[in-house]
Amino acid sequence: MKSNGLSALGRRTATPPISWLMATALARPGLISLAAGFTDKESLPLKEARQALTEILNSPTEGRTALQYGTTAGEPALRRLTAERIRVLDGCADGAVYSADRLLLTSGSQQVLYMVTEALCDPGDFVLVEDPTYFVFLGILQSHGIHARGVRLETDGLDLAHLELVLEQLKQRGQLPRLKLLYLVSYHQNPTSTTTSFHKKQSVLSLLRYYERAAGHPIYLLEDAAYRELTFQGGDVQSALGTGKQADRVLYAGTYSKPFATGARVGYGILPEPVFPVVMGIKGNHDFGSSSLLQQLLAKVISSGAYERHLVKLRARYAHKAKIMLDVLQKEMPEGVRWVVPQGGLYYWVRVPEKATSGMKSRLFQTALRKQVLYVPGELCYVDDPARPKPNHEMRLSFGAESETLLMEGIKRLAAAIMLSLARRG
Amino acid sequence: MKSNGLSALGRRTATPPISWLMATALARPGLISLAAGFTDKESLPLKEARQALTEILNSPTEGRTALQYGTTAGEPALRRLTAERIRVLDGCADGAVYSADRLLLTSGSQQVLYMVTEALCDPGDFVLVEDPTYFVFLGILQSHGIHARGVRLETDGLDLAHLELVLEQLKQRGQLPRLKLLYLVSYHQNPTSTTTSFHKKQSVLSLLRYYERAAGHPIYLLEDAAYRELTFQGGDVQSALGTGKQADRVLYAGTYSKPFATGARVGYGILPEPVFPVVMGIKGNHDFGSSSLLQQLLAKVISSGAYERHLVKLRARYAHKAKIMLDVLQKEMPEGVRWVVPQGGLYYWVRVPEKATSGMKSRLFQTALRKQVLYVPGELCYVDDPARPKPNHEMRLSFGAESETLLMEGIKRLAAAIMLSLARRG
Numbered sequence: 005m006k007s008n009g010l011s012a013l014g015r016r017t018a019t020p021p022i023s024w025l026m027a028t029a030l031a032r033p034g035l036i037s038l039a040a041g042f043t044d045k046e047s048l049p050l051k052e053a054r055q056a057l058t059e060i061l062n063s064p065t066e067g068r069t070a071l072q073y074g075t076t077a078g079e080p081a082l083r084r085l086t087a088e089r090i091r092v093l094d095g096c097a098d099g100a101v102y103s104a105d106r107l108l109l110t111s112g113s114q115q116v117l118y119m120v121t122e123a124l125c126d127p128g129d130f131v132l133v134e135d136p137t138y139f140v141f142l143g144i145l146q147s148h149g150i151h152a153r154g155v156r157l158e159t160d161g162l163d164l165a166h167l168e169l170v171l172e173q174l175k176q177r178g179q180l181p182r183l184k185l186l187y188l189v190s191y192h193q194n195p196t197s198t199t200t201s202f203h204k205k206q207s208v209l210s211l212l213r214y215y216e217r218a219a220g221h222p223i224y225l226l227e228d229a230a231y232r233e234l235t236f237q238g239g240d241v242q243s244a245l246g247t248g249k250q251a252d253r254v255l256y257a258g259t260y261s262k263p264f265a266t267g268a269r270v271g272y273g274i275l276p277e278p279v280f281p282v283v284m285g286i287k288g289n290h291d292f293g294s295s296s297l298l299q300q301l302l303a304k305v306i307s308s309g310a311y312e313r314h315l316v317k318l319r320a321r322y323a324h325k326a327k328i329m330l331d332v333l334q335k336e337m338p339e340g341v342r343w344v345v346p347q348g349g350l351y352y353w354v355r356v357p358e359k360a361t362s363g364m365k366s367r368l369f370q371t372a373l374r375k376q377v378l379y380v381p382g383e384l385c386y387v388d389d390p391a392r393p394k395p396n397h398e399m400r401l402s403f404g405a406e407s408e409t410l411l412m413e414g415i416k417r418l419a420a421a422i423m424l425s426l427a428r429r430g
Numbered sequence: 431m432k433s434n435g436l437s438a439l440g441r442r443t444a445t446p447p448i449s450w451l452m453a454t455a456l457a458r459p460g461l462i463s464l465a466a467g468f469t470d471k472e473s474l475p476l477k478e479a480r481q482a483l484t485e486i487l488n489s490p491t492e493g494r495t496a497l498q499y500g501t502t503a504g505e506p507a508l509r510r511l512t513a514e515r516i517r518v519l520d521g522c523a524d525g526a527v528y529s530a531d532r533l534l535l536t537s538g539s540q541q542v543l544y545m546v547t548e549a550l551c552d553p554g555d556f557v558l559v560e561d562p563t564y565f566v567f568l569g570i571l572q573s574h575g576i577h578a579r580g581v582r583l584e585t586d587g588l589d590l591a592h593l594e595l596v597l598e599q600l601k602q603r604g605q606l607p608r609l610k611l612l613y614l615v616s617y618h619q620n621p622t623s624t625t626t627s628f629h630k631k632q633s634v635l636s637l638l639r640y641y642e643r644a645a646g647h648p649i650y651l652l653e654d655a656a657y658r659e660l661t662f663q664g665g666d667v668q669s670a671l672g673t674g675k676q677a678d679r680v681l682y683a684g685t686y687s688k689p690f691a692t693g694a695r696v697g698y699g700i701l702p703e704p705v706f707p708v709v710m711g712i713k714g715n716h717d718f719g720s721s722s723l724l725q726q727l728l729a730k731v732i733s734s735g736a737y738e739r740h741l742v743k744l745r746a747r748y749a750h751k752a753k754i755m756l757d758v759l760q761k762e763m764p765e766g767v768r769w770v771v772p773q774g775g776l777y778y779w780v781r782v783p784e785k786a787t788s789g790m791k792s793r794l795f796q797t798a799l800r801k802q803v804l805y806v807p808g809e810l811c812y813v814d815d816p817a818r819p820k821p822n823h824e825m826r827l828s829f830g831a832e833s834e835t836l837l838m839e840g841i842k843r844l845a846a847a848i849m850l851s852l853a854r855r856g
Contacts, residue, residue, distance in 0.1 A: 008704050009610055009647035014549040017711035027501050040499070048497040053723075054487035061480035071474040071693040072831075073466070075453050111537055111717040118716050123440040144715045184435055221435035267497035267722035278434050285443035289570045290544050290716070291537040296693035297479075298721060405498075 012127065017147040021139060021364075021384050029378060029405075036414035039378040041194065041350055042405035043266050047321045049305070049314045053265065056304040060297075070300040076288045078109025078272075079299040085306045086272050090258065093232070094246040101251045106274050108284060111294050113230050113259035113271035116283075117141055117187075119290070120226055120255050120273070123282045124184040125150045130174060132186040134162060136385030136398075138194045138228065141187055152387040155186075161200030162188070164207050171215050180215060185224040185255070191241065192231040192349025195385045195400035199347065202242045209250040224279070226255045233263040233315060235348035236323035245274060252276045260302050262350075263315055268298045322350065325403040325411060332412045336419035338426060350404040353382075360425045361396045368425040377417040438553065443573040447565060447790075447810050455804060462840035465804040467620065467776055468831035469692050473747045475731070475740045479691065482730040486723075496726040502714045504535025504698075505725040511732045512698050516684065519658070520672040527677045532700050534710060537720050539656050539685035539697035542709075543567055543613075545716070546652055546681050546699070549708045550610040551576045556600060558612040560588060562811030562821075564620045564654065567613055578813040581612075587626030588614070590633050597641045606641060611650040611681070617667065618657040618775025621811045621826035625773065628668045635676040650705070652681045659689040659741060661774035662749035671700065678702045686728050688776075689741055694724045748776065751829040751837060758838045762845035764852060776830040779808075786851045787822045794851040803843040 029037035061067040069079075077083065083104040091102035110116050117140075125131065127149030133141065135154025145152050153170055156163040167186075174180045186208065190200045205225070212223040227244045244254040259271035275283055287293070305311040326346055333343060333352065340357035360368050363383040372379060382398025401418075403411055455463035487493040495505075503509065509530040517528035536542050543566075551557065553575030559567065561580025571578050579596055582589040593612075600606045612634065616626040631651070638649040653670045670680040685697035701709055713719070731737040752772055759769060759778065766783035786794050789809040798805060808824025827844075829837055 005642065005648065006646035009550060009650070010704065010708060011548065011550050011552045014708045017708050017715070030501055042499050045494050045498065048494050050487050050490065050493040050497065053497060054484060057483045057487070058480060061476050061483070064476065067476040068471050068474050071476065071479060071691040072471065073468050073692040075456055111720065114717045122437065124435060124437050126437045140715065140718065147711070147715055216431065220432035222431065265497040266499040269717065269721040278436065282436060282440045282443050285573070289443070289566065289573055291540045291695065292566065294537065295695045295721060295724060298724070
């Protein structure tokens with residue numbers, strides 16, 4: 005037969021590296037995984053979830069609603085609680101942008117990213133991303149035949165001068181009509197732990213708006229706020245929804261997976277017209293609505309205050325684990341290894357000296373695997389860009405899943421692998 | 431601005447009628463919904479779910495696994511239990527086709543339908559469906575710009591002569607290279623309650639195989655077995671997986687939503703190479719795996735036997751409700767109204783006399799709505815086909831969600847609406 009009958013998307017869809025990393029971590033019990041973004045085991049809210057679910061299922065009314073289909077947009081109570089929560093986080097009085105009618109509940113924020121891409125992008129279109137960015141989003145773009153263009157990062161978010169340069173280049177090449185959105189992981193970014201300032205969000209939206217004239221259509225900002233609630237301490241940065249009139253170009257993706265339970269997979273999108281009804285239609289086709297039971301669980305723990313109490317403990321716990329990892333990095337890593345100290349989230353972004361590489365095919369990655377420690381190679385997080393060689397000296401280390409003891413042991417093993425790799429190459 | 435920036439898929443994605451029907455049913459408390467495929471409220475397994483979840487969350491090991499990410503393919507235990515369950519239902523000794531390695535857990539079987547379509551079909555491709563068929567699947571095809579071609583139904587499944595005719599026509603028009611699959615709702619079909627015989631499944635697979643030569647690629651049978659476990663009594667029909675060598679062209683979509691809890695949304699696909707790894711990759715991009723908590727819940731109730739005991743009760747309950755609906759249909763419906771008596775599933779497929787129409791814009795539908803009763807207009811279930819006018823005299827009535835009293839009242843109201851509609855038109 006001439007072909008295997010797959011679609012263009014099917015042929016382009018590689019098994020994403022995250023699936024391989026997650027499966028590897030689960031299948032090798034001896035392996036210390038500093039790779040996948042699993043969350044802390046010990047602080048998982050077993051008691052809170054059990055109490056809430058028991059309460060729901062003890063009530064014939066609540067229980068029946070929980071075990072039945074709901075609407076495609078999701079449980080009304082959780083939509084209201086979530087929209088209100090984001091409004092309060094943003095410190096905004098204006099309710100219109102934070103109306104529950106603009107909010108859709110999903111299977112994690114990942115599903116928002118996928119559906120927004122489907123709603124806006126055709127094969128051959130362009131999407132701007134931070135360079136580096138969340139590698140699973142790059143997988144979505146790749147499978148849809150969409151070109152990613154990277155914008156450099158500074159400590160407070162995107163390099164605006166570089167963003168303007170990239171936009172200007174797209175304009176000059178006549179590619180602006182194919183630019184649909186800019187994807188921004190705005191809080192404790194995956195993988196670099198960078199948080200984008202509110203000022204930069206405003207500037208980004210203004211720049212995009214300026215180039216809309218030449219594009220001939222809206223250019224959206226897709227703000228992925230997955231790590232927003234995991235700030236260790238101190239204030240929250242306003243989301244791009246807080247930019248007033250500019251909010252009509254903001255697609256906000258949030259989640260309860262990371263702050264509550266990744267096993268519950270409840271996420272949400274806050275979307276403007278005309279994107280909201282289209283994503284609703286796509287959601288209807290995907291699964292016509294996510295699990296009512298999980299949505300009720302979240303509504304219950306938020307209403308009771310259990311969610312907020314859990315969050316306080318969780319933040320302290322991650323801050324503690326981040327500190328432990330910092331101590332052992334400082335103690336164990338050879339000279340020349342650099343890292344960013346996160347203020348929240350789950351990751352250290354570590355750079356090894358130039359003479360070692362960190363990619364999946366590198367000696368370092370293989371040595372680390374042999375020593376039973378897994379990390380996410382930085383190369384996975386960078387776009388393919390003819391304008392620069394793909395950086396290959398970084399790694400994402402997560403302090404999410406493993407215990408303190410294993411984090412320390414994992415960093416020791418990794419430091420040994422790096423030293424070995426540097427010695428061999430030297 | 432020249433455009434709204436939506437993708438071709440985005441522009442093609444209409445809000446599916448099911449979303450409207452579900453929202454209407456939920457928003458009008460006085461409305462009796464014979465429309466949406468909600469399941470029976472009174473028999474929902476509140477106690478079973480509560481016991482299983484309490485047990486899971488009382489165990490630190492199980493609880494932590496349940497509240498954490500799993501793999502993209504899903505919980506190993508539930509994959510094994512499910513694959514084994516289907517093997518036993520099929521009465522097959524050969525394990526290869528029923529290997530857990532070929533099984534992927536999803537958000538309902540709906541997600542399988544969506545991902546299989548993505549994996550195989552490009553815009554402009556053709557898919558064969560029963561005429562009429564499950565209307566949400568038609569929505570998936572429409573949003574992806576895929577042409578649906580209908581194949582007539584007989585009482586034991588597809589009209590094979592018509593299938594051959596349709597295939598021959600596609601061949602003569604040079605469209606066979608764009609034919610990717612045939613979609614078949616094989617048990618108590620939505621909407622007509624037809625069950626396809628095993629013999630017909632074999633014949634369909636043989637026919638498709640014959641035309642593969644001209645197509646130049648595999649033509650798959652997508653078997654949607656959503657209602658398989660809801661047979662009222664008597665034996666099960668083997669799935670197309672039981673066809674031996676032909677099973678390498680079978681994509682099997684199953685679900686625990688309907689037989690256990692629609693609020694849990696656990697479905698699964700059993701897929702051959704090369705489709706399985708591609709759908710896995712797509713699943714990774716959609717949501718990198720469905721909720722571990724829900725998958726553990728299902729694994730627990732299946733292992734404990736609670737699922738099977740629930741199913742016995744559920745079948746009896748639906749049989750009872752189907753009988754009640756039959757009694758009231760016989761008593762209330764005016765002459766000339768015809769229906770198929772279901773042997774399982776959730777639906778009566780009812781045909782009104784020629785001089786009344788049943789579509790969403792019909793007097794009958796509007797009169798029924800005014801009388802606070804909702805049904806699924808048959809027209810939604812038919813493909814657009816220039817070769818025949820779209821049938822507009824049927825309706826799908828579900829005995830799933832409403833109580834006996836409301837089912838009876840609903841049919842009375844509907845009968846009155848039909849009589850009114852016939853009188854006015856007469």
